[in-house]
Amino acid sequence: MKTVYERADIVPLLAEIFRELGYEGTSLSRITERTGIGKGSLYHFFPGGKQEMAGAVLADVDGWFEHAIYQPLRKDDASEAIAAMWTNVNDYFRSGRRICLVGAFALDETRERFSAEIGDYFIRWIDALRSALMRAGCSEGEAQTLAEEGVAGIQGALVLSRALDDRMVFTRSLDTLAKRFDSVMR
Amino acid sequence: MKTVYERADIVPLLAEIFRELGYEGTSLSRITERTGIGKGSLYHFFPGGKQEMAGAVLADVDGWFEHAIYQPLRKDDASEAIAAMWTNVNDYFRSGRRICLVGAFALDETRERFSAEIGDYFIRWIDALRSALMRAGCSEGEAQTLAEEGVAGIQGALVLSRALDDRMVFTRSLDTLAKRFDSVMR
DNA sequence: CAATCATTGTACCGAACGGTACAATGATAA
DNA sequence: TTATCATTGTACCGTTCGGTACAATGATTG
Numbered sequence: 538m539k540t541v542y543e544r545a546d547i548v549p550l551l552a553e554i555f556r557e558l559g560y561e562g563t564s565l566s567r568i569t570e571r572t573g574i575g576k577g578s579l580y581h582f583f584p585g586g587k588q589e590m591a592g593a594v595l596a597d598v599d600g601w602f603e604h605a606i607y608q609p610l611r612k613d614d615a616s617e618a619i620a621a622m623w624t625n626v627n628d629y630f631r632s633g634r635r636i637c638l639v640g641a642f643a644l645d646e647t648r649e650r651f652s653a654e655i656g657d658y659f660i661r662w663i664d665a666l667r668s669a670l671m672r673a674g675c676s677e678g679e680a681q682t683l684a685e686e687g688v689a690g691i692q693g694a695l696v697l698s699r700a701l702d703d704r705m706v707f708t709r710s711l712d713t714l715a716k717r718f719d720s721v722m723r
Numbered sequence: 724m725k726t727v728y729e730r731a732d733i734v735p736l737l738a739e740i741f742r743e744l745g746y747e748g749t750s751l752s753r754i755t756e757r758t759g760i761g762k763g764s765l766y767h768f769f770p771g772g773k774q775e776m777a778g779a780v781l782a783d784v785d786g787w788f789e790h791a792i793y794q795p796l797r798k799d800d801a802s803e804a805i806a807a808m809w810t811n812v813n814d815y816f817r818s819g820r821r822i823c824l825v826g827a828f829a830l831d832e833t834r835e836r837f838s839a840e841i842g843d844y845f846i847r848w849i850d851a852l853r854s855a856l857m858r859a860g861c862s863e864g865e866a867q868t869l870a871e872e873g874v875a876g877i878q879g880a881l882v883l884s885r886a887l888d889d890r891m892v893f894t895r896s897l898d899t900l901a902k903r904f905d906s907v908m909r
Numbered sequence: 910c911a912a913t914c915a916t917t918g919t920a921c922c923g924a925a926c927g928g929t930a931c932a933a934t935g936a937t938a939a
Numbered sequence: 940t941t942a943t944c945a946t947t948g949t950a951c952c953g954t955t956c957g958g959t960a961c962a963a964t965g966a967t968t969g
Contacts, residue, residue, distance in 0.1 A: 541916065541966085559831035561747035565957065576958080577917045586957065641830045643886035644822050645745035652888065659886045682899055685883065686876070689896055693879025697871065700829035700845045702838065710875055713868055727936085727946065751927065762928080763947045772928065 544582040552594040560647040610665035615673040623715045633698030633707025640692045673722040690714045730768040738780040746833040796851035801859040809901045819884030819893025826878045859908040876900045
């Protein structure tokens with residue numbers, strides 16, 4: 538018996554493993570152990586090895602945020618897009634039980650491998666959020682500060698809620714951030 | 724020729740390596756390579772191996788924060804202690820070029836090894852900060868929310884400034900947080 | 910049917926991993 | 940000076956690492 542995969546099916550599985558174990562902590566044997574996918578398949582779809590696997594995961598994550606978060610922030614009604622961001626982010630990160638792979642990669646030397654992708658992800662998030670805030674009436678400076686505060690606040694909430702093993706901390710932090718945004722936008 | 728170390732001298736060196744490489748990324752060979760300390764010495768001072776080394780580093784970090792941040796927040800003048808916190812944190816994290824080891828450990832499976840230490844570090848930080856805020860006139864609920872926001876904001880600012888490779892982001896984030904604290908405390 | 914070819918499982922590689930054993934070293938104190 | 944003992948350098952252990960080679964598999968196509 539032989540299970541056949543597609544590259545698109547493997548990437549989300551890899552994503553979850555990289556999220557939990559980090560780049561260095563993720564070994565090929567643990568990938569096989571958790572997914573049942575052997576080295577033959579992995580190196581068939583990702584000839585570049587572990588680095589290409591992580592790169593594919595980052596691209597997949599980036600694509601999701603671009604579609605679900607950044608584009609609405611840039612194009613849709615500002616206050617609706619911002620409100621949708623809070624709920625979508627809370628769902629995506631599973632109320633803090635799931636971490637942000639890009640943020641985690643930024644913290645250790647893994648950053649050196651993917652500095653361009655990591656920088657891009659956050660720059661575009663902040664830019665899109667600032668765009669929405671300005672359309673909602675903020676000045677450019679005010680919007681930039683608030684956008685940075687929002688994105689950093691989300692990342693910090695992930696760290697904190699995981700450290701305290703308390704998902705309420707994450708949801709509560711998002712709520713506090715949302716209220717602050719509301720108060721500035723009106 | 725033979726160099727002689729003391730345990731207290733080794734811990735800060737280990738701290739810097741764990742910070743940069745993470746727990747899984749830190750190998751004994753890289754410790755030796757960077758510090759010149761051989762396995763003989765390392766296992767003499769830390770018979771428990773890598774786990775004991777990281778544990779000693781966490782205890783050292785915790786001790787520094789307890790002395791330099793938490794105790795002033797609990798005992799000294801509230802607004803002075805909070806003001807000192809911003810500057811001390813900015814110095815300690817070298818304007819964002821240095822990361823928070825405890826926060827980084829919280830993000831991946833390393834958390835499982837040190838969940839007690841990690842939880843303690845953040846709980847005590849938040850409690851001390853809330854104590855100062857209440858002495859400065861905040862209600863308990865307001866103080867708790869603001870304390871969580873402050874600690875999470877610092878962690879998020881570390882992630883963001885490293886991701887963007889921009890130390891100004893860290894300093895600016897701390898400044899924004901400080902202003903928010905000031906506005907609530909008066 | 911036969912041929913093709915993407916996909917997979919398995920065996921294997923050298924290097925690096927965390928950890929152990931122990932003799933050489935050298936400062937200290939009797 | 941000699942004995943002691945904390946400390947260190949080195950050689951070595953079995954295991955796991957990321958990665959490669961390649962034959963077996965099996966669906967697709969002619």
